[in-house]
Amino acid sequence: MTLTICLAGNPNAGKSTIFNALTGARQHVGNWPGKTVEKKEGRLSLSGHEVIIVDLPGTYSLSAFSAEEIITRDFILDAQPDAVVAVVDAANLERNLYLVLQLLEMHVPLVLALNMSDVAESRAIRIDRQTLSERLGGVPVIPMVGSRAIGLDALKAAMMRAATDHAAIPPLCLDLGAPVEQEIAGLLPLIEREATPYPPRWLAIKLLEADEDLLSKVPPALAQAAQQAADRISEETGEDADTLIADARYSCIGELVRGAVSRAAANPITVSDKLDRVLAHRVWGVVIFLALMWVVFQFTANVSAPLLDWIDGLFSGPVTRWTVAILGAFGLNGTWFESLLVDGVIGGVGGVLVFVPVLFALYFAIAVLEDSGYMARAAFVMDRFMQKLGLHGKSFLPMLVGFGCTVPGIYATRTLENPDDRKITGFLTTFMSCGARLPVYVVFGSAFFGAASGNLVFALYAIGIGVAVLTSLLLTRLVFKGKPAAPFVMELPPYRVPNPRTVALYIWGHTAEFLRRAGTVILAASVVIWLLLAIPVNGGQFARVNAGDSLFGAISRVIAPVFAPAGFGQWEAASSLMAGFVSKETIVSAMSQIYTNASDDLPAPQPLTDDARDIAVGLGEALVLTGQEIVNIVPRTVNVIPGMHMPEANLLNQPPDTGGDTALETALRAAFTPLTALAFNVFVLLYVPCLAAVAAMRQEFGTRWMGLQMAYTLVVAWLGAIVVYQAGLFLGIG
Amino acid sequence: MMTVLRQVLQTFEQASAPLSLAQMARDLQVEPAILDDMIAYWVRKGKLREVTEAGCDSCGLKGDCCSPIVKLPRRYELAADDAPGKPPCCCG
Ligand SMILES: Nc1nc2c(ncn2[C@@H]2O[C@H](COP(=O)(O)OP(=O)(O)O)[C@@H](O)[C@H]2O)c(=O)[nH]1
Numbered sequence: 001m002t003l004t005i006c007l008a009g010n011p012n013a014g015k016s017t018i019f020n021a022l023t024g025a026r027q028h029v030g031n032w033p034g035k036t037v038e039k040k041e042g043r044l045s046l047s048g049h050e051v052i053i054v055d056l057p058g059t060y061s062l063s064a065f066s067a068e069e070i071i072t073r074d075f076i077l078d079a080q081p082d083a084v085v086a087v088v089d090a091a092n093l094e095r096n097l098y099l100v101l102q103l104l105e106m107h108v109p110l111v112l113a114l115n116m117s118d119v120a121e122s123r124a125i126r127i128d129r130q131t132l133s134e135r136l137g138g139v140p141v142i143p144m145v146g147s148r149a150i151g152l153d154a155l156k157a158a159m160m161r162a163a164t165d166h167a168a169i170p171p172l173c174l175d176l177g178a179p180v181e182q183e184i185a186g187l188l189p190l191i192e193r194e195a196t197p198y199p200p201r202w203l204a205i206k207l208l209e210a211d212e213d214l215l216s217k218v219p220p221a222l223a224q225a226a227q228q229a230a231d232r233i234s235e236e237t238g239e240d241a242d243t244l245i246a247d248a249r250y251s252c253i254g255e256l257v258r259g260a261v262s263r264a265a266a267n268p269i270t271v272s273d274k275l276d277r278v279l280a281h282r283v284w285g286v287v288i289f290l291a292l293m294w295v296v297f298q299f300t301a302n303v304s305a306p307l308l309d310w311i312d313g314l315f316s317g318p319v320t321r322w323t324v325a326i327l328g329a330f331g332l333n334g335t336w337f338e339s340l341l342v343d344g345v346i347g348g349v350g351g352v353l354v355f356v357p358v359l360f361a362l363y364f365a366i367a368v369l370e371d372s373g374y375m376a377r378a379a380f381v382m383d384r385f386m387q388k389l390g391l392h393g394k395s396f397l398p399m400l401v402g403f404g405c406t407v408p409g410i411y412a413t414r415t416l417e418n419p420d421d422r423k424i425t426g427f428l429t430t431f432m433s434c435g436a437r438l439p440v441y442v443v444f445g446s447a448f449f450g451a452a453s454g455n456l457v458f459a460l461y462a463i464g465i466g467v468a469v470l471t472s473l474l475l476t477r478l479v480f481k482g483k484p485a486a487p488f489v490m491e492l493p494p495y496r497v498p499n500p501r502t503v504a505l506y507i508w509g510h511t512a513e514f515l516r517r518a519g520t521v522i523l524a525a526s527v528v529i530w531l532l533l534a535i536p537v538n539g540g541q542f543a544r545v546n547a548g549d550s551l552f553g554a555i556s557r558v559i560a561p562v563f564a565p566a567g568f569g570q571w572e573a574a575s576s577l578m579a580g581f582v583s584k585e586t587i588v589s590a591m592s593q594i595y596t597n598a599s600d601d602l603p604a605p606q607p608l609t610d611d612a613r614d615i616a617v618g619l620g621e622a623l624v625l626t627g628q629e630i631v632n633i634v635p636r637t638v639n640v641i642p643g644m645h646m647p648e649a650n651l652l653n654q655p656p657d658t659g660g661d662t663a664l665e666t667a668l669r670a671a672f673t674p675l676t677a678l679a680f681n682v683f684v685l686l687y688v689p690c691l692a693a694v695a696a697m698r699q700e701f702g703t704r705w706m707g708l709q710m711a712y713t714l715v716v717a718w719l720g721a722i723v724v725y726q727a728g729l730f731l732g733i734g
Numbered sequence: 735m736m737t738v739l740r741q742v743l744q745t746f747e748q749a750s751a752p753l754s755l756a757q758m759a760r761d762l763q764v765e766p767a768i769l770d771d772m773i774a775y776w777v778r779k780g781k782l783r784e785v786t787e788a789g790c791d792s793c794g795l796k797g798d799c800c801s802p803i804v805k806l807p808r809r810y811e812l813a814a815d816d817a818p819g820k821p822p823c824c825c826g
Pocket residue numbers: 009010011012013014015016017018058115116117118119144145146147148
């Protein structure tokens with residue numbers, strides 16, 4: 001006689017492994033009729049019987065939510081297998097039992113293959129099979145390690161017994177509570193009268209669960225009766241029938257395992273849990289987040305400095321020199337074209353490209369934090385912090401994203417359901433300092449604050465968060481008076497050692513984006529700025545005018561007085577800020593064109609071999625210094641603690657901070673004081689992010705809202721810069 | 735008696751600060767895996783929703799600097815009754 005036995009189980013419980021162990025090479029793989037789900041069938045001969053083994057798709061439940069669930073259920077109902085083997089993961093017994101209960105409800109001869117027993121054992125999970133089997137109404141429970149074929153013979157014996165010995169299967173009596181049981185009792189006569197092919201009680205339960213697949217298969221009168229019954233249940237209990245039924249299964253599982261399963265600890269405390277006690281702590285979590293940010297910016301600003309100087313030297317030295325030489329070969333020296341290439345392209349784009357190491361360092365730090373699992377905690381902690389302040393929570397993710405770039409930050413507001421929340425968060429996101437603002441801070445930082453430039457960067461990021469928080473307070477109190485949205489529940493994945501490949505891919509992805517922008521937006525903006533600087537207004541020759549007498553200079557002079565109360569009322573500053581509307585890196589590119597004039601100050605020619613040597617030696621030195629800066633993070637961080645003095649490494653024996661100033665830094669020192677530099681940077685931080693962000697705002701929130709937001713950021717930036725400058729003057733700094 | 739499923743939902747309704755799934759499982763004394771299933775149940779019923787990352791690439795628009803610097807793991811929240819369905823797609 002041929003017997004049919006099928007394997008059912010949760011995904012990853014080891015079904016395929018056991019299927020393969022049972023059937024060996026005698027398999028046939030195809031698809032379930034009309035479905036893209038794989039169907040595996042195999043054969044074996046057991047004690048004189050030919051047995052067909054069917055591997056059913058992995059499912060967690062037997063409702064009608066997925067193709068897998070329907071296939072499993074229909075197969076058991078239609079093919080009426082002689083026995084069903086429920087393959088369960090012993091290390092995850094409770095969850096797996098949910099499916100087992102549903103199989104038992106279907107009243108099939110069942111065998112429980114308690115697979116992954118080795119895993120359960122290693123986690124100190126002990127399962128009393130005897131008790132479990134008794135509670136399941138005598139279902140045989142076979143411990144197995146499928147991957148090592150342990151327990152296979154016992155399984156074979158048990159399933160043959162179940163398939164051939166037609167002993168009455170005791171129906172599992174899942175107590176669904178009086179209201180549901182009463183309605184089931186009412187439906188049973190109807191079901192029996194209709195003579196459906198399904199087990200009556202099972203069908204009654206499924207109909208009460210509003211199982212759409214079955215509701216469409218049974219006669220309409222029955223479906224209607226079931227719907228009315230379900231309505232009565234929810235009226236009486238205030239709970240949907242399917243909720244009550246699902247809940248009864250969960251409590252049944254609780255009963256089944258009580259005393260039958262013991263584990264070292266119900267929810268063992270892991271290392272991650274211990275770390276989270278500090279890192280995700282209500283108070284310490286915030287402190288640590290800020291401290292980590294501080295370290296990240298020290299790292300970003302200092303570690304990247306040597307390579308930054310090297311690349312700067314590359315552009316102002318050899319690259320400029322070669323360009324001039326090549327142009328000279330075509331007789332183009334001294335022409336406007338030379339000025340365009342040297343001032344516009346090399347000065348403008350190169351001026352931005354020198355910051356690649358800075359962004360590289362930033363992305364490295366963020367990638368490490370992200371891949372270690374910390375960023376999830378940061379969002380978690382900061383969200384809770386904002387919620388406690390009575391602010392709109394949940395907005396921290398878009399804000400966090402905004403640290404990279406405002407544009408995806410604005411799009412990330414879509415994770416919020418409520419349109420008002422989206423707008424508020426969009427507002428806040430623009431104050432999160434994006435990667436494009438970093439070059440500006442770093443230029444000013446190294447010009448005015450030397451090794452402490454990381455502090456400036458950190459301060460600016462912190463000011464950004466502060467302004468965002470204040471804005472959020474203002475908006476939630478004044479504009480949107482809704483109640484704060486309910487918080488979320490989040491999976492906090494275990495901490496882990498960052499994967500170098502993931503980190504590398506991350507850095508490359510983001511740095512490549514920066515490079516692409518340098519080659520497109522920034523290149524275009526640099527050329528336009530060059531053009532505006534080349535057009536004379538008071539007579540003079542094209543591309544030969546003083547920047548101050550150019551069209552750009554003239555326009556900027558009109559705007560410049562607005563910034564006088566903030567201490568940077570010079571036209572140069574105003575024009576740089578105007579350029580910044582395009583993108584914030586453009587500020588740097590504009591400044592390098594406005595404050596320095598490379599084509600007037602061309603590097604002296606030198607042989608190519610000398611250039612090559614300089615480049616190589618410079619790179620070597622820069623790499624050594626980079627290593628030194630990395631090492632020095634430790635003493636610098638320790639030395640922040642008052643009273644500590646840990647010496648810093650000085651490998652090349654240079655006096656501190658002789659990193660060599662770039663031409664731009666020198667020029668900026670002449671034009672700004674530390675105080676006006678700070679005020680200028682605060683303005684850069686706070687005002688309209690860039691064209692791309694404005695476009696994103698318009699797309700997401702509409703033109704009116706976009707206009708409002710632009711106006712708001714401008715006013716806040718202006719006031720912020722004034723406050724910083726005037727407060728500084730008042731305190732006698734500057 | 736309140737059902738465990740209901741307690742899961744109630745935890746969401748009464749929470750005043752973000753919660754981690756692990757903490758919630760401990761509070762409700764359920765297996766984390768079962769909590770996942772219970773949350774999935776409420777998501778199917780439309781009471782909870784999974785917060786999905788919406789980036790520009792969610793609808794094929796890969797414009798300037800579109801990759802977010804952080805991606806967060808699974809998050810769930812109460813589904814608001816007045817939620818305006820799916821947020822607009824940036825491709826219009
Ligand atoms: N440690 C252990 N691993 C197993 C056991 N049974 C299966 N596996 C492994 O668990 C993984 C999932 O098994 P698979 O049969 O594909 O699961 P399915 O999704 O249920 O078909 C595979 O890597 C198996 O090698 C077992 O008893 N112990």
